[in-house]
Amino acid sequence: MPIHTFETMGTVASIRTRTATRPASLNRLESVFRRYDETFSLYRPASELSRIARREHELMNSTAGVRAAYAEAVEWRNLTAGDFTPHRPDGIIDLSGIVKALSMNEAATLLDRMSPEGWLLDVGGDILSSPSFDEPWHIGIVDPADRTGLLCSVLLEAPWRAVATSGTAERGEHVWRTDATGDFTQVTVVAGDIVTADVLATAILSGGRARLDAATADYAIDVITVGRAGELLTTPRLRSVLAAS
Amino acid sequence: MTNTTQRPRTPNRKRSSTQTNRETLVATRERARNYRSRARSADLMGILCWVSVAVSIALYLAYSGASQFTDPGGMVTAVGIVTGLAGTDLILLMLVLAARIPWIDHTVGQDRAIALHRRLGKPALYLILAHAVLLTIGYSISDGTNVIAETISFFGLGSDMILGYVGLGLLVLVVITSVITVRRHFAYEAWHLIHLLSYVAVLVALPHQLSIGGVLADGTLQRVYWIALYVAAFGSILVFRFAVPLVRTFRHRLRVEHIETIAPGVFSIRLHGSDLRRLGAEGGQYAIWRFWSWRTWWHAHPISFSAMPTDRTIRLTVRELGRGTTRISRLRAGTFVSIEGPYGIFVDQARTAPYLSVIAAGIGVTPIRAMLEHAHLRPGEATILLRGTDQSEAYLWHEIGQIAQNTSASAFSMLGPRPRHVSTWMSAHALEHGITLESTFPHLHDSDLFICGPTAWADEVVADARDAGLPEHRIHIERFDS
Amino acid sequence: MRKRAIAASIVSSSVVVLVGWQIGTHTQAAESSATLAIPAPTPSSRASASPSATPAPLATPAPPATSTTAPAPSPNAPATTNTFTGSVASTRYGNVQVQITVSGGKISDVTALQLTNDDSRSAQISNRAAPILRQEVLAAQSANVDSVSGATYTSDGYLKSLQSALDQAGL
Numbered sequence: 083m084p085i086h087t088f089e090t091m092g093t094v095a096s097i098r099t100r101t102a103t104r105p106a107s108l109n110r111l112e113s114v115f116r117r118y119d120e121t122f123s124l125y126r127p128a129s130e131l132s133r134i135a136r137r138e139h140e141l142m143n144s145t146a147g148v149r150a151a152y153a154e155a156v157e158w159r160n161l162t163a164g165d166f167t168p169h170r171p172d173g174i175i176d177l178s179g180i181v182k183a184l185s186m187n188e189a190a191t192l193l194d195r196m197s198p199e200g201w202l203l204d205v206g207g208d209i210l211s212s213p214s215f216d217e218p219w220h221i222g223i224v225d226p227a228d229r230t231g232l233l234c235s236v237l238l239e240a241p242w243r244a245v246a247t248s249g250t251a252e253r254g255e256h257v258w259r260t261d262a263t264g265d266f267t268q269v270t271v272v273a274g275d276i277v278t279a280d281v282l283a284t285a286i287l288s289g290g291r292a293r294l295d296a297a298t299a300d301y302a303i304d305v306i307t308v309g310r311a312g313e314l315l316t317t318p319r320l321r322s323v324l325a326a327s
Numbered sequence: 328m329t330n331t332t333q334r335p336r337t338p339n340r341k342r343s344s345t346q347t348n349r350e351t352l353v354a355t356r357e358r359a360r361n362y363r364s365r366a367r368s369a370d371l372m373g374i375l376c377w378v379s380v381a382v383s384i385a386l387y388l389a390y391s392g393a394s395q396f397t398d399p400g401g402m403v404t405a406v407g408i409v410t411g412l413a414g415t416d417l418i419l420l421m422l423v424l425a426a427r428i429p430w431i432d433h434t435v436g437q438d439r440a441i442a443l444h445r446r447l448g449k450p451a452l453y454l455i456l457a458h459a460v461l462l463t464i465g466y467s468i469s470d471g472t473n474v475i476a477e478t479i480s481f482f483g484l485g486s487d488m489i490l491g492y493v494g495l496g497l498l499v500l501v502v503i504t505s506v507i508t509v510r511r512h513f514a515y516e517a518w519h520l521i522h523l524l525s526y527v528a529v530l531v532a533l534p535h536q537l538s539i540g541g542v543l544a545d546g547t548l549q550r551v552y553w554i555a556l557y558v559a560a561f562g563s564i565l566v567f568r569f570a571v572p573l574v575r576t577f578r579h580r581l582r583v584e585h586i587e588t589i590a591p592g593v594f595s596i597r598l599h600g601s602d603l604r605r606l607g608a609e610g611g612q613y614a615i616w617r618f619w620s621w622r623t624w625w626h627a628h629p630i631s632f633s634a635m636p637t638d639r640t641i642r643l644t645v646r647e648l649g650r651g652t653t654r655i656s657r658l659r660a661g662t663f664v665s666i667e668g669p670y671g672i673f674v675d676q677a678r679t680a681p682y683l684s685v686i687a688a689g690i691g692v693t694p695i696r697a698m699l700e701h702a703h704l705r706p707g708e709a710t711i712l713l714r715g716t717d718q719s720e721a722y723l724w725h726e727i728g729q730i731a732q733n734t735s736a737s738a739f740s741m742l743g744p745r746p747r748h749v750s751t752w753m754s755a756h757a758l759e760h761g762i763t764l765e766s767t768f769p770h771l772h773d774s775d776l777f778i779c780g781p782t783a784w785a786d787e788v789v790a791d792a793r794d795a796g797l798p799e800h801r802i803h804i805e806r807f808d809s
Numbered sequence: 810m811r812k813r814a815i816a817a818s819i820v821s822s823s824v825v826v827l828v829g830w831q832i833g834t835h836t837q838a839a840e841s842s843a844t845l846a847i848p849a850p851t852p853s854s855r856a857s858a859s860p861s862a863t864p865a866p867l868a869t870p871a872p873p874a875t876s877t878t879a880p881a882p883s884p885n886a887p888a889t890t891n892t893f894t895g896s897v898a899s900t901r902y903g904n905v906q907v908q909i910t911v912s913g914g915k916i917s918d919v920t921a922l923q924l925t926n927d928d929s930r931s932a933q934i935s936n937r938a939a940p941i942l943r944q945e946v947l948a949a950q951s952a953n954v955d956s957v958s959g960a961t962y963t964s965d966g967y968l969k970s971l972q973s974a975l976d977q978a979g980l
Contacts, residue, residue, distance in 0.1 A: 087976050094967035096976045098955060105751045106791040110763045182961075195794050204972060207959040222971065224959030230971060234946040235954050249960025270958055298936045305938050314946065315938040324946045370814030374821060381822035385829025 090115040091182060092125065093206030100199035100215075107196040111189055115205075118185035121147060122177050135174045148177075155180045158281045162297075165289030166281050183246070183280040186210045190276075209245040210276040211238055221245050226268040226308050233308065234324050242272050242304070246279035248287040249308075265290035268308040272320070273301065351705060355681045362679040362800060368434040376420055379556075383412040386549045390542045400469030407461030408542060414454030415536070418498075418529050419560040421447050426563040427670060436672040438806075445505075452502045459495055487534040494532035501525045516625060526564070533557060568667075576665040579603055581641070583618070583662040586655075589644070593690065593722050594656045595633065598641040598664055606669060608636050609676060610701025611694045611777075611805070614668025616643070618658055626651045631694035631805070632669070633723065635701050644723065646690040673777065673805040675702035680801055682770035686788055688714040688752075688780030691807050692723050695779050699730045706735035710768045713740045714752070714780065739767065752787035764788075764795050771795060779805040 086108050087096040095115065097108075123129045130148055133139040141152065155168035155177055170176045186205055193201045193212065200215035211219055218239040225233040226249055238245060249268035269287040273279035282303060286294045294315070298305060304320040316324065387409050424431065424444040431440050467477035481488050504521045536553070537543050543550045581600040588594045608614075613631040617624060628651065633644035647653050673694055683702065687695040692713060699709065711731055715721055724740065731738035741762075743754030751758055765771050776797060778788045785806050792802050957972045967973050 083979070085976050085979055089964050092963055093961055094964055094973070096956070096972060104787070104790060104794075105746075105749050105758055106753060106763065106787070107794045109758065109761050110765070110791075110794060112761060113763055113766070116761075191796075192794065195796065202956055204956040204958075206961040206967070207957065207970075207972070208961070209956050209958050219956065220954040222954035222957040224957060224971065226960075229959065230969070232954070232957070232971065245958040247958045247960050268960060294938055298938055307938065312943070314941050314943060316941045317936055317938045319936075321939070321941055321945075324941065370811070370817065373814050374818045377818035377822045378825055381825040382829075385825045385832075388826065388829035389832035391833055 088112050088115075091119045091123070091185075091206070095203065095205040097193070097204075098202040099193075099197035100201070101197060103196050107192070111192050111196070114189050114192065115185050118181055118188075121145070122151070122181040124174070124176060124178065131175065131177065141175065151177050151180060151184055154184070154277070158277075158285075161300075162281070162285040162289065162293065165285035165293045179284050180277065180281060182206065182208060183277040186276045207247055208276060208280055209238070211243050213243060214240060223247065223270050223306065224249075224268075226250075227312060233314075234306070236272060236304075236306075236320065237323055238272070241274050244273050244276035244279040246271050246273075246276065246283040248280075248283040250287070265294075266307045266309055269294075270306045271297075272304040278303065351681050351708075354703075358679045361676065365434055365677075366800070368430070372431065372434060379416050379420060380413050382552070383416040384409055386412055386552070387542050390547075390549065398469070400465050400467075402465075403461050403468060404465030407458050407465050410454045410461060411458030411536075412542065414451050414458055415529070415532065416556070417447050417451035417454065418525070419556055421451065422526070422529070422560040423563055426560075426567045427667070428563050428567050432670050433672065437670045448502055448505060452498060455495060455498055459492075485538075487538045490531040491535035491539075494528040494530075497524045497528035497531075501528065526561075529557075530561075572665065572667040575606065575667075579606065579666070581664040581666060583658050583660055583664060584640070585660060586658060588656070590719060590722055592647045593644065594647075595642055595644045596655070596658075598643070599639055600641065602638065603636045603641060604638050606636065606666075608632055608669040609674040609698075610635050611673040611675070611698030612669040612671040613694065613805075614666050614670065616667075617665045618655055619663040619665065620654075620658055623651070623654050623658065627667070628652070628655070631671075632697045633693035634697055634726075644690070644693045646722075671805070673779070673803055674698060677803060678775040680773055680775045681708075682774030683709040684712075684768040684771055684774040684776045685709060686712045686714065686752075686767075686776065686778050686780075688784050689716075689720050689807070690722060691780035691785070691805070692727065693779075694805055695777065696723050696726055696730075698777065699727065699734075699736075704734040704736060707737075709734060709736035710770065710774075711736055711738040712767050713738065714754075714784075715740070715742055716744050717742060750787060752784050752791065764791050771797065775801045775803060777803045777805075780807060782806040 083098050083100065084102050085096055085098050086103065087094055088108075089095075090112065097103075097111070119129075120126060121130050124132055124135060126132060130139065130144055134141055134144060134148075141149070144152075152168060152175065155166075158180065159167045166179060168175055168177055168179065182205055186203060186208065187210075189203060190210060190212075193203065197212070200212045202212070202219050203210045207224070209221055218237040220235050221238050222232040222235045223245075224247065225231045236245070247268060247270040266287055269283045271279045271283040271286065273282065278301060282297050282301065282305075286297055286305065286307065289296075294305060294307065297303060298317055304317045306314065306316040306320055306324075308314060387405070391405065421444045424440045424447075427437055431437070463474050463477050463481070466480075467474050470477065472480075482492075501522055501524055504518050507518075537545075537550065543553050579600040579602060581598045583596060584599040585597045586594055587597070610632070613629050615627050615629050617627045628645075630643045630645055632641065634642040636642075645652055645655060647656060671694075675698060683704065685695055685699065695711075699711070702709070709731070711727060713721070713724055713727060721740070728738055730736070741754050741757050743756045745751060745753070746755035746758055749755075749758070753762060764776075768774065768776070771792075772795075776788075776792050778785050778792075780788075785804055789802055789804055793799075954975070957970070957975065959970070959972075962970050962972075
């Protein structure tokens with residue numbers, strides 16, 4: 083299976099396609115992520131978001147893309163009662179929790195054209211697959227206790243297209259916790275779309291058991307969480323799959 | 328002639344920019360209208376093709392109703408007659424498609440018409456073969472004889488029937504040689520001569536259709552329709568393949584004036600003639616030329632105009648690809664030249680969007696050169712990318728640069744070989760630096776993309792443009808086989 | 810535009826064929842003794858042609874007859890109402906049972922009879938995450954997966970990650 087990897091957004095993306103892709107298409111694909119990164123990264127002093135953070139630029143006057151991403155992030159904050167938030171504790175707007183998913187969404191439309199037979203996109207541990215594919219993809223989930231090993235693997239089958247994992251392990255406190263208890267060290271969400279999966283994984287990691295129950299009640303998602311002591315929780319469908327695959 | 332010099336950017340700059348906007352709006356609307364009307368014509372063409380096949384089936388049904396479908400022999404016979412009618416209809420359609428009818432050329436372009444012509448070849452042959460086989464079987468069932476006896480009795484039906492078999496044999500020969508030629512085992516000229524036999528095949532098949540089959544019996548409307556179909560197909564061939572080119576050739580009296588080598592293996596031919604504006608050539612079109620010297624007359628060359636014809640002169644630019652083109656480079660001044668054309672929709676008229684993106688490789692620059700010269704371009708409307716392996720392929724680039732300057736177009740070049748083991752239209756260097764179609768053509772999504780170059784290269788660009796989400800009708804392509 | 814053209818082609822072609830058929834059946838019915846210019850003397854096929862002409866006149870009055878009787882398909886379906894209840898199917902959202910109501914030979918109503926508790930909350934509660942023992946989760950082999958999901962790693966972290974191993978192995 084052709085695999086293409088490239089660095090973007092401070093991490094690495096890898097793409098699997100059923101058939102070979104043309105390099106020109108891959109350039110175009112990379113440019114999607116580059117564009118999002120150049121606009122939204124707080125690590126880039128010249129990005130639009132950095133300029134907003136430095137008050138050199140007004141959010142109200144920002145480009146349509148920034149406003150749309152911010153609006154979507156705020157909507158998710160409201161839906162998750164603040165467990166997911168686009169604001170850092172110091173008040174700076176930080177859209178990194180949603181930008182990766184948004185850029186993966188945009189890349190998906192390109193990938194559909196590039197490789198209509200099916201594809202699998204992994205950007206720094208968040209996964210999105212083509213809307214249709216012949217055989218389900220096997221997705222491994224990292225064991226937070228031993229990051230070179232797998233906790234388990236799940237089958238990604240339509241209509242479930244996206245897997246996102248949030249954890250406290252790798253990037254430190256990248257998730258802003260709302261309650262100090264910290265029920266979970268890692269949360270994996272399987273959903274129909276990558277934005278839902280990514281945002282809810284972040285929200286559940288931050289909001290703990292209460293957010294987990296609310297999210298599984300409100301959304302067609304599957305979740306597997308790892309707690310402080312390594313204990314696992316999982317939704318019923320996933321339980322049967324996990325035990326069988 | 329259309330290259331107005333750049334607008335002065337002095338006091339009334341504002342007025343000129345609003346004027347430009349209005350011009351853009353008008354041009355865009357007109358393009359949209361043209362596009363819709365072409366799309367409607369193309370739809371109509373497709374519908375006509377299908378309906379003509381349906382009519383050939385209806386001809387039979389109108390004659391027999393359901394009566395034949397009751398016993399096995401009758402059924403087989405009925406299907407045999409229908410396949411014969413439908414197959415002949417397809418062949419007549421193929422003739423029409425190959426007739427270079429201006430309406431078809433303006434609507435979908437001659438190359439797409441020929442592509443469809445090729446695709447119909449095998450189905451038509453299979454239908455005609457099925458016609459012969461099924462009728463033989465059908466009649467032998469009904470008569471209670473065997474297939475061989477039935478075939479012999481067919482021959483006994485007279486000369487019309489024998490001619491029918493001759494037509495069948497010719498058809499098989501034509502299709503087989505076509506298939507072989509496509510696989511390049513056969514000289515093009517020889518194939519083309521054999522190909523002309525298909526006209527004969529369809530003509531000699533006509534008598535048995537009219538005299539033996541009941542469907543087209545004397546005094547029926549079916550017969551009138553069928554003969555009209557033949558007349559239309561052969562008439563369009565006679566008019567557009569023979570009469571019109573003859574008239575044009577003798578009206579304009581084209582002769583070679585001068586041949587100039589502009590790069591190793593590349594030469595420009597200047598022709599002179601009279602009243603050339605009446606040709607109505609548009610920039611980007613091509614014509615099929617025949618140079619009447621004793622060594623070159625038998626080979627017709629499709630060559631694009633590399634500049635807009637004036638009333639007295641035409642310029643063509645050719646790269647030597649084989650012995651045929653090499654011989655042209657040695658033509659003497661004064662050689663008589665015949666013309667079929669101009670043809671093609673690789674023209675400014677075919678645009679549908681406010682901006683123009685142009686990409687050409689190698690000798691593919693020639694129609695681009697004429698197209699840009701012909702187009703009315705606003706300042707900044709066009710972006711041009713010229714692609715070559717190295718500087719030696721920069722044919723006519725200085726002329727394109729001149730046009731770009733006159734219209735404030737951006738012109739870029741991309742030199743360098745393609746990367747090895749990777750299929751792309753870009754140079755290895757450009758690919759490494761993350762260049763995309765969008766980064767080259769900032770208005771790509773508001774523009775028509777004109778692509779001209781070698782087939783494999785051009786296909787890469789097309790695939791890339793589709794990837795970028797450019798709709799099919801905005802991709803204009805002229806391929807050069809090399 | 811293209812789709813419309815295809816549709817138009819299909820419609821007009823069908824119309825042409827149907828018209829041909831109509832003309833054919835009418836002429837056949839009218840002149841069943843018409844001489845057929847079939848090359849070989851085939852009495853058998855001509856004989857078969859004439860009986861086939863008999864259904865044609867029958868077929869012509871038939872359509873008006875069926876259309877007038879259409880509103881009353883009573884012979885097979887008495888104008889009563891029947892309900893049928895399906896078996897219980899378990900879905901992602903709990904158990905569901907469907908009831909259909911048939912009146913006058915047509916399905917007039919479809920109702921979902923039963924969710925687990927007759928309460929829409931049930932679907933949500935049944936999706937609640939519950940503890941699972943590690944031992945219940947089959948240990949997965951990294952070689953058997955297409956990709957790995959984990960908390961976002963940095964570019965450096967990627968080098969040490971399972972994903973990197975998979976990518977390099979070309980799996």
